[in-house]
Amino acid sequence: MKMPHYRSLLAALHDALATIVAWYLAYLLRFNFMPPEEFFNEMWRTLIWIVPLQTLIFWRFGLYQGVWRYASIPDLRRIVLSVLLGAASIPLLFWMLRLEAIVPRSVLVLYPILLMLMMGGSRLLYRVWKERILYTGMSLQGSPVIVLGAGDAAVNLSKELGRSQTWRQVGFLDDDPNKQGRMLNGIKVLGGLEELPRWAGRYGVSQVIIAMPSAAHQERKRAIDLANRNGIKALTVPAFDDLLSGRVSISQLRAVELDDLLGRDPVQLDDAGLHDQLTGKVALVTGAGGSIGSELCRQIARFTPKKLVLYDAGEFALYTIEQELIKSFPDLNIVYLAGDVRDDVRLEEVFGEYKPSVVFHAAAYKHVPLMERHNTWQAVRNNVFGTWRVASCAQRHGAEKFVLISTDKAVNPTNVMGTTKRMAEIVCQGLQKADGTRFVIVRFGNVLGSNGSVIPKFREQIAQGGPITVTHPEITRYFMSIPEAAQLVMQAGYMGKGGEIFVLDMGESVKIVDLAKDMIRLSGFSEGDIKIEFTGLRPGEKLYEELLADDEGTLPTPHPKLRIAQARRVASDEVKTMLDWINTDTSNSDEVVREHLQHWVPEYVPTPNGH
Numbered sequence: 001m002k003m004p005h006y007r008s009l010l011a012a013l014h015d016a017l018a019t020i021v022a023w024y025l026a027y028l029l030r031f032n033f034m035p036p037e038e039f040f041n042e043m044w045r046t047l048i049w050i051v052p053l054q055t056l057i058f059w060r061f062g063l064y065q066g067v068w069r070y071a072s073i074p075d076l077r078r079i080v081l082s083v084l085l086g087a088a089s090i091p092l093l094f095w096m097l098r099l100e101a102i103v104p105r106s107v108l109v110l111y112p113i114l115l116m117l118m119m120g121g122s123r124l125l126y127r128v129w130k131e132r133i134l135y136t137g138m139s140l141q142g143s144p145v146i147v148l149g150a151g152d153a154a155v156n157l158s159k160e161l162g163r164s165q166t167w168r169q170v171g172f173l174d175d176d177p178n179k180q181g182r183m184l185n186g187i188k189v190l191g192g193l194e195e196l197p198r199w200a201g202r203y204g205v206s207q208v209i210i211a212m213p214s215a216a217h218q219e220r221k222r223a224i225d226l227a228n229r230n231g232i233k234a235l236t237v238p239a240f241d242d243l244l245s246g247r248v249s250i251s252q253l254r255a256v257e258l259d260d261l262l263g264r265d266p267v268q269l270d271d272a273g274l275h276d277q278l279t280g281k282v283a284l285v286t287g288a289g290g291s292i293g294s295e296l297c298r299q300i301a302r303f304t305p306k307k308l309v310l311y312d313a314g315e316f317a318l319y320t321i322e323q324e325l326i327k328s329f330p331d332l333n334i335v336y337l338a339g340d341v342r343d344d345v346r347l348e349e350v351f352g353e354y355k356p357s358v359v360f361h362a363a364a365y366k367h368v369p370l371m372e373r374h375n376t377w378q379a380v381r382n383n384v385f386g387t388w389r390v391a392s393c394a395q396r397h398g399a400e401k402f403v404l405i406s407t408d409k410a411v412n413p414t415n416v417m418g419t420t421k422r423m424a425e426i427v428c429q430g431l432q433k434a435d436g437t438r439f440v441i442v443r444f445g446n447v448l449g450s451n452g453s454v455i456p457k458f459r460e461q462i463a464q465g466g467p468i469t470v471t472h473p474e475i476t477r478y479f480m481s482i483p484e485a486a487q488l489v490m491q492a493g494y495m496g497k498g499g500e501i502f503v504l505d506m507g508e509s510v511k512i513v514d515l516a517k518d519m520i521r522l523s524g525f526s527e528g529d530i531k532i533e534f535t536g537l538r539p540g541e542k543l544y545e546e547l548l549a550d551d552e553g554t555l556p557t558p559h560p561k562l563r564i565a566q567a568r569r570v571a572s573d574e575v576k577t578m579l580d581w582i583n584t585d586t587s588n589s590d591e592v593v594r595e596h597l598q599h600w601v602p603e604y605v606p607t608p609n610g611h
Helices: 006-030 037-060 073-096 105-135 152-162 193-203 217-229 240-245 258-262 271-278 291-301 315-328 344-354 368-372 376-396 416-431 454-463 482-495 512-522 572-584 590-600
Strands: 143-148 167-173 187-191 207-210 233-236 282-286 307-312 334-338 358-361 401-407 438-444 446-448 468-470 479-481 501-504 532-534 554-556 562-565
Touching (some): 037 073, 073 105, 143 152, 143 193, 152 167, 187 193, 207 217, 217 233, 271 482, 282 291, 282 344, 291 358, 291 482, 307 315, 307 344, 315 334, 344 376, 358 482, 368 376, 376 416, 376 590, 401 416, 401 482, 416 572, 416 590, 454 468, 468 512, 482 562, 512 532
Parallel strands (some): 143 207, 167 187, 207 233, 282 307, 307 334, 358 401, 401 438
Antiparallel strands (some): 501 562, 554 562
16 A cells, blocks of 8 residues: 655644644634633544544545645635535534534534635645745746736746746736736736837847737737737747647747748538548548648548548658557557559559548649659649549449549649649549539648648758748749648538539738748848849749639638639540540650640640740
């Protein structure tokens, strides 16, 4: 049996003594400090039984498992319940032991009140005394810091900062007028966010902490921009979802990242609907080792499918996601398969054995300049013919849903990659029948940090001391985070009835040069330290992306971030002719491929530098 810690024994001794004093004081108050001798003797005689009873109750309520220095509301709740139970048990104990004790009713009322005050008060005083010794010296040390926000997260952070030797909090700033001027955790809410320059100058603050995890993205972005404009380094607390999940604590501060500037409000998912589609079902993801494919696997795994099948042509990418998922979801039945989406024999083997209910097709060649020269025919074979291979296989084996990951570059395409993705959309729409597999297409723009995006490239260029290369000063792109894109793909896949092209709400387009400037600033440099050079548009690249073609409109959906594009339909016999061309031709020059692409996708207009 584990021996009690000596601190627990001291605490039990303290509470036993408090029980004696409370019982004694209750008698004194009842009789105006002049108790008759018979009642005085009765008081001492009953204490022999009351102290062990009350101590046993305290022990059973776990009062001696905590640390007084961290005494809090839950500890006070346990004290109140145990004292009340003890007071209620005293008459029952006397009756069971057949004690002829006469205890005034007022004593039974006064006793628990006095005992609660003594036990709770002593713990509170000890905590105040201990923290005064430990942290008074610290409050004069550390760098001065202002916390932006004055909600629950900010107050909890303030308590952590009070124990830190690194930081010395000098105030809060919050736009809520009801909080301004108030004291929170002994620290004043100095004013609104716009007053940051004034208070930073007064207290010599060079860093602020943004503690608004549950606020709308625009509010957090405004706080970051305010700090940046005034040359103040901004740190932030973890995201609200991470705090709720328990993965991190409020005190785990981090530097502001690009996601904080470009990110958006969290996606509201139809969890019940996604559970119906995924839980207990077999799901297959092609291109599972890529940025979107791997995130889809993470998101799908949360819904506990019967089996999750990962299919990818890249061995290292497949190995990387395997190592991650083994740790994150050790109990989930996951199958890792190497294979090409153009390999009909391999696909038949996979679909025949695993019979997936839902297929997410993320495998594709996506890099625009690489596909523009020397690889155009491979782009057609992989993006169009590969899509048809997987989609038709899913249809033959009775998959319920097939979700194609498309791109905004498929709209009025100026490059081979975008055109082949538009052809993949046409293939899926051509396969759609009145019953059977439902084909759903999801079209969106760039994702932050994906393989081949500008973000990793800019980070590498900054690490090397610059310069950052941007193709054109006016080039713009849409951006969203990888998790948001994956979540909306899953949501669209659930909502799709068959043949629709879902368009994601990508928010506002972002100038790439502004993105480069933000990354320089977030890395702690200035534009004088890291230069920006303009290199000219690359093959197949256009200044801005579109989410809809000129002849397309959209229809709303129940989800605010999803709309349905009313795209041009292509007859099924034309789709068959297009696939016959791909299947029979084995070698084509870039020029010949472009001619064919213009025939199948009339809106495709190659850029002059694409040849």
